[in-house]
Amino acid sequence: MTKSEFIEIVAERINIPKSQAYEVVNAVFDAMKDALIEEERIELRGFGSFSIREYESRHGRNPKTGEKVKVDSKKSVHFKVGKELRERVDVLNNYN
Template structure:
């Protein structure tokens, strides 16, 4: 699902114009971005949580040449799926 598709679904589900749904979706994403930039954790019960993880600097390897490469320390967004969503997706595995 793309952001445009999400906006359409929100507009349909709560019966508002698409331009209003656009504002709602963008406000939610902006709030989430702001929280993550402050390194706050975002928890959406039943869906999952977003947090910032720190990774140490390390020596990696270029897969093409095998040459050792220094990889700088970094921070990255981490998503952990919630129990309810995980269980609902697990049901899909029973049908495959």
């Protein structure tokens, strides 16, 4: 699903114009981005949580040359799926 498709679904479900749904979706995503930039944890019960994880620097390997290279430390967004969503997706596994 693309962001445009997501906006269309939101507009249809709550019966508002697409332009309004666009503003709502962007406001939600902007608020989430701002919180993550501030390294705040975001918890959406039943869906999951987003947090920032910090990774130490380490030694890696260039796959093309095999040469050892230093990989700098970094921060990355981590998503942990919520129990309700995990259970609903697990149901799909029983049908495959």
